[in-house]
Amino acid sequence: MTRHEIRQTVFSLLYMNGFYEDSQLDGQLDLYFKADHEGEYSDEDEQYIREKLRNIVSKTEEIDGFIDESAKGWKISRLNKVDLCILRLAVYEMLYDDGVPYKVAINEAIDIAKQYGGEDSPAFINGILGKIASWKGLLD
Numbered sequence: 001m002t003r004h005e006i007r008q009t010v011f012s013l014l015y016m017n018g019f020y021e022d023s024q025l026d027g028q029l030d031l032y033f034k035a036d037h038e039g040e041y042s043d044e045d046e047q048y049i050r051e052k053l054r055n056i057v058s059k060t061e062e063i064d065g066f067i068d069e070s071a072k073g074w075k076i077s078r079l080n081k082v083d084l085c086i087l088r089l090a091v092y093e094m095l096y097d098d099g100v101p102y103k104v105a106i107n108e109a110i111d112i113a114k115q116y117g118g119e120d121s122p123a124f125i126n127g128i129l130g131k132i133a134s135w136k137g138l139l140d
Contacts, residue, residue, distance in 0.1 A: 070131040
């Protein structure tokens with residue numbers, strides 16, 4: 001699978017996780033990979049997805065703080081859940097995943113927003129991620 005396809009899977013599973021307690025994550029992942037999508041992912045891809053999702057979930061509070069700080073006038077609780085999941089994934093990749101350049105994280109987030117978000121999602125997400133990149137000194 002391509003990194004883009006894997007990223008879309010992580011986004012989908014992150015969204016799904018919003019309907020469960022974090023303690024149920026491993027069980028839900030087992031159901032996803034063993035029952036619903038058996039044989040669809042290589043062992044390496046499955047492990048990468050599981051690890052990335054666990055890492056994002058473990059840092060959600062910190063990630064949400066960055067999002068909340070940069071989304072002036074918007075509280076996390078008011079954000080569209082699709083946009084919030086896209087932002088969480090992108091902020092994680094920008095700040096904690098050394099294997100993903102921040103520009104790639106932003107571009108991928110915008111692409112996912114175009115596919116799954118609302119009409120204003122790509123611009124909104126680009127704005128939030130641009131602010132975070134600026135604050136964190138990521139801009140070239």
